[in-house]
Amino acid sequence: MKKNEVPQDDSPLKKHKSNELVYAIDDDGKFVSVQSSGWEPKTIIQNQNLEVLNQRVQEALNDVTSGKVSPIVYYMELNRMDWQTLAAYMEQWTFFVKRHAKPSVFNKLSTRKLQKYADIFGISIDELRNFKG
Amino acid sequence: MQLDFNHQQSAHCENGAIVNLLNNKGFKITEPMAFGLGSGLFFVYLPFLKVNHAPAVSYRPLPGVIFNRMAKRLGIKVKRFKFSNPAKAQQKLDENLKNNIPTGLVVGVYHLNYFPDEYRFHFNAHNIVVFGKEENRYLISDPVLDYTVSLTEEELEKVRYAKGALAPKGHLYYPIAVPQNIDLTNAIKKAIKKTCNDMLAPMPIVGVKGMRMVAKAILKWHKKLGVAKANYNLVNLVRMQEEIGTGGGGFRFIYAAFLQEAGEYLNNAQLMQLSKEMALIGDKWRDFAVEASRVYKKRSNTENVYQVLSNRLMELADLEETFFKKLKKAV
Numbered sequence: 030m031k032k033n034e035v036p037q038d039d040s041p042l043k044k045h046k047s048n049e050l051v052y053a054i055d056d057d058g059k060f061v062s063v064q065s066s067g068w069e070p071k072t073i074i075q076n077q078n079l080e081v082l083n084q085r086v087q088e089a090l091n092d093v094t095s096g097k098v099s100p101i102v103y104y105m106e107l108n109r110m111d112w113q114t115l116a117a118y119m120e121q122w123t124f125f126v127k128r129h130a131k132p133s134v135f136n137k138l139s140t141r142k143l144q145k146y147a148d149i150f151g152i153s154i155d156e157l158r159n160f161k162g
Numbered sequence: 163m164q165l166d167f168n169h170q171q172s173a174h175c176e177n178g179a180i181v182n183l184l185n186n187k188g189f190k191i192t193e194p195m196a197f198g199l200g201s202g203l204f205f206v207y208l209p210f211l212k213v214n215h216a217p218a219v220s221y222r223p224l225p226g227v228i229f230n231r232m233a234k235r236l237g238i239k240v241k242r243f244k245f246s247n248p249a250k251a252q253q254k255l256d257e258n259l260k261n262n263i264p265t266g267l268v269v270g271v272y273h274l275n276y277f278p279d280e281y282r283f284h285f286n287a288h289n290i291v292v293f294g295k296e297e298n299r300y301l302i303s304d305p306v307l308d309y310t311v312s313l314t315e316e317e318l319e320k321v322r323y324a325k326g327a328l329a330p331k332g333h334l335y336y337p338i339a340v341p342q343n344i345d346l347t348n349a350i351k352k353a354i355k356k357t358c359n360d361m362l363a364p365m366p367i368v369g370v371k372g373m374r375m376v377a378k379a380i381l382k383w384h385k386k387l388g389v390a391k392a393n394y395n396l397v398n399l400v401r402m403q404e405e406i407g408t409g410g411g412g413f414r415f416i417y418a419a420f421l422q423e424a425g426e427y428l429n430n431a432q433l434m435q436l437s438k439e440m441a442l443i444g445d446k447w448r449d450f451a452v453e454a455s456r457v458y459k460k461r462s463n464t465e466n467v468y469q470v471l472s473n474r475l476m477e478l479a480d481l482e483e484t485f486f487k488k489l490k491k492a493v
Contacts, residue, residue, distance in 0.1 A: 030415060030441070030444065030445055030448070041278040041279070041280040041281070042278060044278065045277075045278040047278070047307060047308070048308060049173070049306060050171050050172055050173045050306070050308075051173060051412060051415065052173060052194065052412075052415040052416050052418070052419045053415065054441060058438075059422070060194065060415070060418065060419035060422050060423075060437075060441075062171075062172075062173070062193070064171075064308065068404070069455075070400075070404075070451050070452045070454070070455035071404045071451065071455075073455040073458055074397055074400045074401055074404070074451070074454070074455055074458070075280045075401065076280075077393075077397050077458045078280075078394075078397045078398070078401055079279075079280060081394050081397070085215075108272075109214075109272065109282070109283060109284060110284060110326075111212070111214070111215060113326060113327065114284050114325065114326035114327070117325035117326040117327075117329065118325045118326070120325075
């Protein structure tokens with residue numbers, strides 16, 4: 030990539046008034062670092078990724094409202110976690126955390142456990158118990 | 163309190179933290195040189211390990227490895243600590259700042275509120291340097307930004323104690339001794355050999371063989387998992403390549419810059435020539451990303467698209483195999 034080929038496209042970074050550094054070749058054939066405001070293909074990929082994640086959140090929301098799973102699944106997706114990550118934050122084995130996704134098990138959870146979930150998701154215990162989406 | 167610290171933006175976080183910490187110790191080194199000496203170029207495909215619901219692909223060695231290798235090759239001594247108790251972790255950091263030591267931290271990205279939403283994932287191996295504290299706000303030099311930022315005590319604790327894969331556990335590090343007059347000759351040769359051996363490793367998931375395995379997998383994803391899942395895996399492959407620490411394409415350019423610098427240092431014309439070749443391979447990696455992004459832009463989901471992508475990756479693997487064989491003989 031030549032110095033004048035370094036992409037300066039619109040991107041999430043540009044919106045954030047930020048940029049990234051890339052290495053490119055200048056006219057004398059020497060490598061130099063150049064700031065880039067973003068690159069369209071990368072932005073497309075990032076948007077596509079967020080779209081998929083939003084779909085997951087939507088699906089989780091539907092499953093919670095129809096009573097298939099507990100609100101934990103929705104907040105897990107909302108926080109971009111998977112079971113392993115959530116279990117690590119809960120300091121429990123994945124097996125137990127997955128069980129909490131069952132509404133019947135979830136309803137019997139102690140206040141202490143619920144509080145721990147609420148803290149991880151940055152919400153109140155009430156939002157977990159009386160889920161409104 | 164603010165330490166005398168010179169923040170410099172870099173392309174990749176780990177190199178950036180190294181460069182900034184060492185510059186501060188009076189040892190001037192460029193990012194490409196740090197990256198090259200740490201043998202930062204790598205490829206590994208772990209189909210059985212899922213990250214963000216897609217098979218894991220990494221274009222770099224494990225976090226911390228780049229710095230450790232480089233430090234070892236140059237005789238730089240680095241202190242590293244992890245703490246099970248967050249209060250102790252903060253205490254040690256405060257102590258360091260009081261003793262005028264800018265300190266590198268390994269942190270999780272998700273809770274770093276100064277990043278755009280598109281970059282915030284549960285990735286626990288980001289590197290930052292703390293260089294001061296004012297009114298309970300830590301002054302942060304994040305190597306990938308071109309300005310400095312600050313975080314409160316609570317915010318910093320949250321990112322230092324991010325959980326999940328590669329949990330940093332309050333990991334902090336700083337160089338304690340840098341030898342005078344370092345001769346890079348042997349370090350460069352060793353580092354290049356290591357990279358060549360990694361990329362040519364006789365293991366199916368590592369280096370060029372790993373790339374070929376991914377190339378074959380791209381075709382299978384489509385048939386086995388359906389279009390949606392195949393595309394999602396592809397998204398992650400390219401995101402790892404271009405976003406997280408500018409893995410694939412970006413790394414090739416940093417490595418090419420390293421080869422140029424190494425060629426000048428060793429007076430080796432062949433390395434200079436290979437630097438140019440590496441830059442061309444970097445361009446091809448970028449073409450691969452462009453091709454992949456077309457899958458979403460035009461919504462063309464024919465099998466043909468996957469075949470094209472697979473072929474491109476195969477071609478890249480072939481190019482790199484020839485390249486690293488030549489590079490190995492050049493030093």
